[in-house]
Amino acid sequence: MNKYLLKLFVTGQTIRSGRAITNLRRILEKELGTEYELIIIDVLERPQDAEHDKILATPTLIKEFPPPVRRVIGDLSDTKQVLMGLELLHEESRTKEE
Amino acid sequence: MDTTARTGIEKLVTNIPGLDHITIGGLPQYRTTLVSGTAGSAKTVFAAQFLAEGILKSEKHGVFVTFEEPPNDIRRNMASMGWDIETWEKEGKWIFVDASVPPGDAPVVAGSYDLGALLARIEYAIKTCKADRVSLDSLDAIFNQLPDRASVRRELFRIATTLKKIKVTAVMTAERSQEYGDISRYGVEEFVADNVIILRNVLEEEKRRRTVEVLKFRGTIHKKGEHPFTVVPGEGLIVIPLSAIELKQKSSDVRITSGNKELDVMCGGGFFRDSLVLVSGATGTGKTLITTEFIAGGLKSGERALLFAFEESREQLFRNANDFGTNFEQMEKDGKLKVVCDYPEVMGLEDHLIHMNKVIAAFKPTRIAVDSLSALERVSSVKGFREFVIGLASSIKELQIAGLFTSTTPTLLGWSSITEAHISATTDSIILLRNVEMNGGMRRALTVLKMRGSQHDKDIREFVIDGSGMHIGKPYRNVNGILSGNPVQVAPGNLI
Numbered sequence: 078m079n080k081y082l083l084k085l086f087v088t089g090q091t092i093r094s095g096r097a098i099t100n101l102r103r104i105l106e107k108e109l110g111t112e113y114e115l116i117i118i119d120v121l122e123r124p125q126d127a128e129h130d131k132i133l134a135t136p137t138l139i140k141e142f143p144p145p146v147r148r149v150i151g152d153l154s155d156t157k158q159v160l161m162g163l164e165l166l167h168e169e170s171r172t173k174e175e
Numbered sequence: 176m177d178t179t180a181r182t183g184i185e186k187l188v189t190n191i192p193g194l195d196h197i198t199i200g201g202l203p204q205y206r207t208t209l210v211s212g213t214a215g216s217a218k219t220v221f222a223a224q225f226l227a228e229g230i231l232k233s234e235k236h237g238v239f240v241t242f243e244e245p246p247n248d249i250r251r252n253m254a255s256m257g258w259d260i261e262t263w264e265k266e267g268k269w270i271f272v273d274a275s276v277p278p279g280d281a282p283v284v285a286g287s288y289d290l291g292a293l294l295a296r297i298e299y300a301i302k303t304c305k306a307d308r309v310s311l312d313s314l315d316a317i318f319n320q321l322p323d324r325a326s327v328r329r330e331l332f333r334i335a336t337t338l339k340k341i342k343v344t345a346v347m348t349a350e351r352s353q354e355y356g357d358i359s360r361y362g363v364e365e366f367v368a369d370n371v372i373i374l375r376n377v378l379e380e381e382k383r384r385r386t387v388e389v390l391k392f393r394g395t396i397h398k399k400g401e402h403p404f405t406v407v408p409g410e411g412l413i414v415i416p417l418s419a420i421e422l423k424q425k426s427s428d429v430r431i432t433s434g435n436k437e438l439d440v441m442c443g444g445g446f447f448r449d450s451l452v453l454v455s456g457a458t459g460t461g462k463t464l465i466t467t468e469f470i471a472g473g474l475k476s477g478e479r480a481l482l483f484a485f486e487e488s489r490e491q492l493f494r495n496a497n498d499f500g501t502n503f504e505q506m507e508k509d510g511k512l513k514v515v516c517d518y519p520e521v522m523g524l525e526d527h528l529i530h531m532n533k534v535i536a537a538f539k540p541t542r543i544a545v546d547s548l549s550a551l552e553r554v555s556s557v558k559g560f561r562e563f564v565i566g567l568a569s570s571i572k573e574l575q576i577a578g579l580f581t582s583t584t585p586t587l588l589g590w591s592s593i594t595e596a597h598i599s600a601t602t603d604s605i606i607l608l609r610n611v612e613m614n615g616g617m618r619r620a621l622t623v624l625k626m627r628g629s630q631h632d633k634d635i636r637e638f639v640i641d642g643s644g645m646h647i648g649k650p651y652r653n654v655n656g657i658l659s660g661n662p663v664q665v666a667p668g669n670l671i
Contacts, residue, residue: 088291097286120292124299131277132292134321146279150321151286158285 081105081113081163082142088135089121093152097136100153108165138162184395187308187344190228191221193414197398198389203370207335207345211359212374217385217406218348220256221374222310223249224411225346226269227258229308236268237308238300238343240293242316246271257409270300276320284322290330294337301343309338313348318361328363335367358390369393375401380556383523387414403562405525413529415566428628431542431577434472435465437647438606441623441632446604449575450627451568453548453598455582456608460619461638462581463487463495464645465606466546469579471501473542474511481540483531484516485550486583492516499644513538524555524563532570543571547581548598568601603627611637611662613654620657621647 085101087094098117105113120127120135130139138149140163149162160166186200195201202208202225212218226237241249249271250260263269274293301309314331321327331347338345347367349359354375358364364371371390376383386401404414430445433452439445446452454465463486470480484492492514496503506512515534522530535543545567552560571578580598605624610617622635634650635657654662 086292088289088295091291093287093289100286120295124295127292128272128296128299131273132296133274133290133317134282134288134293135291136288137282137292148280148282149285150282151284151288154286156285158283162283162285 079112079143081109081140083113083115083163084118084130084139084141085115086118086120086127086130086132086135086137086139089119094119094136096154097138097152100156101138101159104153104156104159108160108163140164184392186395188233189225190232191224191412191414192410193402193404193416194387194412196416197387197402197414198392199395199397202344202346203392203395204344205339205342206370207338207347207368208370208372209359209364209368210346210348210372210374211351211364212348213351213354213376216374216376217404217412218350218374219244219249219252219312220406220412222312222346222348223253223258223260224256225310226308227253227256227260227411230263230268235307236304237310238270238272238297238304238306240272240274240297240309240311242274242311242320243313245275246273255408256406256411258411267304270304270306272296272300274317276316281320287326288321288323289326290334294330294334297334298337298341301341307343309343309345311345311347313350314363314367315350315360324361328361328367331363331367374404379558382554382556382559384556384559385525403525403559403566405523405529407526407529413525415525415528415562417562417565417569431478432472432476433465434468434470434475435645435647438465438621438645441634441636441647442604442626443629443631446577446579447628448577449572450603451571451578451580451601452604452606453580453582453602454606454608455584457584457610460608460610461621461640461645462583462608463492463546464499464640465608466544466579466581467496467499467501468644469542469544470503470506470512471496473577474506478511478541479539480506480512481535481538481543482512482514483534483543483545484514485519485545486547487516489514489516498642500642513540519551519554524551524559527551527554528563528566528570531567535570535574540576542577542579544579545581547583549582564598564601568598607658609657609660611651611654611657613662613664620651622658 087097118126134150136152140147147162149159153159185204187204188195188201210218210221226239229235229237253260260269318324318327349363352360354377358371370392373388373390375386385404387404388401389397402414402417404412406412429448431448432445433439454462456462470482473480493503503514604626607622607624609620611620619638620635621638623631636647636650638645638647653665655665656663
């Protein structure tokens, strides 16, 4: 299976959390269609998960698969940065060159 | 103390030795105290000890948030302080929140963020081990990890506010770039802490000197100024309060013997029981003999004596004492005397003081002699030496026992030393010994310069030393300038 596996850590039902989720879904649908799995973790409900992954800032997005593991922090409003973090920008530009 | 009533801020006793004295009762409870210092100023030891003492002395649990070193490094480094963090973790008394930089690429920043996850982790750890104390070490690393300084500052403030709300007392450490300058590199103190402690590690006259200063405690009182401290393996940080004497010392009018009858007479009936006596003179003037007689006299009246010797070896000391008919070896065997010989150079003065205090506490002497104090001057800066003397004097005073310090003057015929200048104000009595060159020979002179709270003989008297000790004789009547080292004989008719 080649599905992207992503984890997004947010803090409760804040405006910033909501914005991050919306931004991310929009980007993923455009870039990956349905080829991804996204787990959203609320650090207030599951602080032990934040501990396990050593998360400091929220929102934090982790690309678990495909390797390498990459982290993106912020409300994901900067699309270009998100794509770079997920290493999607890179692939896209290469496709264009080919 | 009733400081709480006046200020409304309670203090948390840290149990870090000496710190509760200079903070007058500990750190402000349920507040965050910023501990700032240059690299190598023992910030991490402070942060870890704050938790360790809580666990060891008052069964209070702690959370250690580490931004810089991984938990494993801290476990290992702090083991040398005698703290078994790993066991405490297993017992649920200590929890690490590992906020150190994870290996791999730095995260990509895509928009605004906060430290909600870190705060959630800290709160979760506090709840899990029911912590009363939290240490965050050191804040600088988080500024290096996250580029948006303004939001990091704001978030640290939010963490401090939350900690206050859930009633934990916290220590945050931060790095400074210079010993005397801005409080911290990233200006966190403006956002985070009403309470600031500075740790310093200053190079002074080629000697390292550590000090701790309470810079501010908002809404509550503390002692001012820098206080020396040292880091002792197996124990951690020990602060040496300079003002421990306070008003505690009651002066006693009980007299004890100096060990020499004639000297007792000169002092108006002996030394006071809880007084400090300084014996100053050039080398060979009889300081070690006075020390020996002081000890022997004490033991004769059923006292316990402790001798710290920094100039001579045990063998030398014992042999000299034997020459005057005093058997130190037997006295030690009887458990009435303890002789501690150390080279001044084996450790810093702060460590000497701590070591001496330990020996005093264990042996419980009723009189203490230090021969000589000036030998210790070599291993310290002037300031450090003055602080050492005050520290030693206050420990002896607190115990209300007698102390005799000797000091070697630098010139053979003479003049006072730096030691004297620094300790004369601390001591109650001063006895000067001098070599006197007269009529082509060397003679000796003694005078009691000061005897606090008593009348005393003000003559400058000649004394001789023979196999049975020291014998004080008649005053020099026709000589001027003995004390300054320039004796001039005056014809009897010209005496004023």
